[in-house]
Amino acid sequence: MNLERAASFIQSHQSFYLAAHQSPDGDTLGSCLALRTALTALGKEAEVVCPDRVPANLGFLEGAAAVTGTEGITLPKEAVIYVDCADHKRTGALQSVLETAPYQFCIDHHGTNPRASKDGDWVEEAGATGELILRLLHALSVPVTHGIAVALYTAIATDTGNFAYSNTTPDSLRAAAELLSYGIDLPELNRILFREMTLPKAKLTAYVLTEMELSASGRLNLVAIPQSVLDAIGATKEDCEGLIDSLRDVDTVEAACVLRESGGVVRVSMRSKRTCDVAAIAKRFGGGGHVRAAGCTLELPLEEATRIMREALTEALA
Amino acid sequence: MNLERAASFIQSHQSFYLAAHQSPDGDTLGSCLALRTALTALGKEAEVVCPDRVPANLGFLEGAAAVTGTEGITLPKEAVIYVDCADHKRTGALQSVLETAPYQFCIDHHGTNPRASKDGDWVEEAGATGELILRLLHALSVPVTHGIAVALYTAIATDTGNFAYSNTTPDSLRAAAELLSYGIDLPELNRILFREMTLPKAKLTAYVLTEMELSASGRLNLVAIPQSVLDAIGATKEDCEGLIDSLRDVDTVEAACVLRESGGVVRVSMRSKRTCDVAAIAKRFGGGGHVRAAGCTLELPLEEATRIMREALTEALA
Numbered sequence: 086m087n088l089e090r091a092a093s094f095i096q097s098h099q100s101f102y103l104a105a106h107q108s109p110d111g112d113t114l115g116s117c118l119a120l121r122t123a124l125t126a127l128g129k130e131a132e133v134v135c136p137d138r139v140p141a142n143l144g145f146l147e148g149a150a151a152v153t154g155t156e157g158i159t160l161p162k163e164a165v166i167y168v169d170c171a172d173h174k175r176t177g178a179l180q181s182v183l184e185t186a187p188y189q190f191c192i193d194h195h196g197t198n199p200r201a202s203k204d205g206d207w208v209e210e211a212g213a214t215g216e217l218i219l220r221l222l223h224a225l226s227v228p229v230t231h232g233i234a235v236a237l238y239t240a241i242a243t244d245t246g247n248f249a250y251s252n253t254t255p256d257s258l259r260a261a262a263e264l265l266s267y268g269i270d271l272p273e274l275n276r277i278l279f280r281e282m283t284l285p286k287a288k289l290t291a292y293v294l295t296e297m298e299l300s301a302s303g304r305l306n307l308v309a310i311p312q313s314v315l316d317a318i319g320a321t322k323e324d325c326e327g328l329i330d331s332l333r334d335v336d337t338v339e340a341a342c343v344l345r346e347s348g349g350v351v352r353v354s355m356r357s358k359r360t361c362d363v364a365a366i367a368k369r370f371g372g373g374g375h376v377r378a379a380g381c382t383l384e385l386p387l388e389e390a391t392r393i394m395r396e397a398l399t400e401a402l403a
Numbered sequence: 404m405n406l407e408r409a410a411s412f413i414q415s416h417q418s419f420y421l422a423a424h425q426s427p428d429g430d431t432l433g434s435c436l437a438l439r440t441a442l443t444a445l446g447k448e449a450e451v452v453c454p455d456r457v458p459a460n461l462g463f464l465e466g467a468a469a470v471t472g473t474e475g476i477t478l479p480k481e482a483v484i485y486v487d488c489a490d491h492k493r494t495g496a497l498q499s500v501l502e503t504a505p506y507q508f509c510i511d512h513h514g515t516n517p518r519a520s521k522d523g524d525w526v527e528e529a530g531a532t533g534e535l536i537l538r539l540l541h542a543l544s545v546p547v548t549h550g551i552a553v554a555l556y557t558a559i560a561t562d563t564g565n566f567a568y569s570n571t572t573p574d575s576l577r578a579a580a581e582l583l584s585y586g587i588d589l590p591e592l593n594r595i596l597f598r599e600m601t602l603p604k605a606k607l608t609a610y611v612l613t614e615m616e617l618s619a620s621g622r623l624n625l626v627a628i629p630q631s632v633l634d635a636i637g638a639t640k641e642d643c644e645g646l647i648d649s650l651r652d653v654d655t656v657e658a659a660c661v662l663r664e665s666g667g668v669v670r671v672s673m674r675s676k677r678t679c680d681v682a683a684i685a686k687r688f689g690g691g692g693h694v695r696a697a698g699c700t701l702e703l704p705l706e707e708a709t710r711i712m713r714e715a716l717t718e719a720l721a
Binding site for chain 1: 564565566567568569571572573574575576577579580581583584589590593594597598599600601602605606608609612613615617621648649652653654655676
């Protein structure tokens with residue numbers, strides 16, 4: 086069984102890179118950091134490496150300050166474990182360094198992972214990689230400390246959208262139940278992970294809810310954000326995340342679209358609820374995604390891009 | 404044990420009122436409706452009664468259309484089960500009718516319920532009454548249908564704020580895991596329960612995020628909503644719920660305050676994150692609540708009320 090192979094891989098080696106993927110999220114970081122604490126408890130050397138910086142709202146995770154990028158990395162190590170990386174390329178600038186480690190292993194929950202069929206790895210579909218790590222710690226007989234519990238709860242809660250996405254399984258909730266029993270401050274953790282926003286994010290939310298244009302009998306909700314507005318508010322790329330959800334949440338809406346002017350191009354995000362295939366629309370404009378969440382980039386002035394996307398979406402909703 | 408007494412009470416009687424409390428929420432309605440389906444499966448007669456109307460966003464629950472108020476109630480019934488009613492008074496206008504039933508029982512999860520020490524009832528602390536109902540159905544050997552699973556998941560998810568409030572326990576998550584295994588469409592259910600908003604609610608959110616005033620080094624976030632704004636937007640009382648959470652969610656904020664002009668008085672809601680005792684402030688103005696969530700009503704013009712609350716909160720944050 087793959088779980089046993091993962092445990093045996095860890096038992097067979099002494100020093101590890103634990104590799105988080107680029108644009109790191111709660112699952113890759115929570116899983117890496119929990120595993121780091123566990124390996125340290127087993128008397129092994131473990132370093133969490135990530136090609137990008139830890140997002141500010143995940144800085145509270147135990148060991149987050151010790152995550153290294155291409156700069157601080159300690160060379161060499163005997164083994165590398167890719168954690169939650171659907172593809173090794175997702176380790177970005179670290180890939181060439183990591184490939185020098187003689188022993189390689191992958192723990193991931195993405196069914197699309199090309200290593201899913203490889204004997205040497207552990208790829209298994211789950212709500213989050215954090216669920217696999219919890220099972221691994223049990224197999225290794227490592228006690229779940231408070232820090233590990235918070236890290237793995239963060240992994241599972243973030244990757245399942247706080248138990249709202251379709252990847253949530255009964256096992257995700259059972260793992261969360263076990264982790265909660267180790268004494269997590271749930272209201273505080275939820276606030277950090279899902280609620281807290283910067284002032285620019287609040288202002289940007291106010292902007293899109295004020296400027297949004299409902300059409301197609303309320304079924305289409307669209308907003309265009311000029312670069313000048315983003316600059317005036319002082320909004321970062323992170324502040325723009327989730328804006329489209331607010332547009333889609335209006336009860337009459339089937340499809341939502343946010344057009345964001347960015348460095349001379351227009352980034353288009355689309356979401357739908359039940360019927361509209363936004364991936365098909367994105368594809369027509371050289372983009373891609375899923376049926377309910379897709380996007381594309383248009384090299385057009387914002388007004389022109391807005392007109393084109395409104396037309397395409399209105400047609401799709403007709 | 405109380406669970407066994409509840410099962411035995413149901414087995415001993417044939418016709419039931421299942422009483423939901425006034426201002427019904429997901430827990431009281433989900434629990435009542437799940438229990439109704441179960442009693443019907445056992446060949447018994449069960450009618451869910453509630454002094455107030457079912458909120459629009461809970462209308463999807465199986466049997467919601469058959470919930471009766473003082474008007475349509477079918478007389479007489481042998482027994483009444485008060486479900487999630489922290490006090491029998493919470494059945495409002497139905498109380499006198501319900502008291503005529505010869506056999507009375509109470510199933511509730513509120514530790515403050517005055518019947519907690521009574522032998523004849525089942526009051527046990529839990530994340531939601533829905534958790535108790537699930538255990539009861541198992542004790543009665545009633546199969547959990549899809550409709551029951553959705554109703555009880557709704558009960559638990561809403562009363563725990565989607566597993567975010569401090570009342571959430573490992574048992575809440577374990578019950579949710581079991582219910583999910585019966586095939587709930589989680590993304591759709593979550594959208595209905597926690598995300599979807601009316602257009603007036605979206606406009607009102609835009610208003611408070613635009614007009615909010617940060618002070619005390621960003622630690623106080625306050626907004627005043629004139630009656631004229633509510634009228635222009637066409638907002639209902641329900642649309643005003645949760646607005647204060649958006650104010651508190653700004654990362655620098657410790658205390659949030661919403662003042663809402665309503666029929667000649669000003670309704671004041673306050674929330675805090677970690678240190679500010681808003682209950683103490685509410686009490687000074689004749690209101691009440693908890694340390695982190697409290698409110699009061701001021702018979703003053705909106706501007707005057709705003710000035711007074713800003714002063715009181717600024718002082719408390721100093």
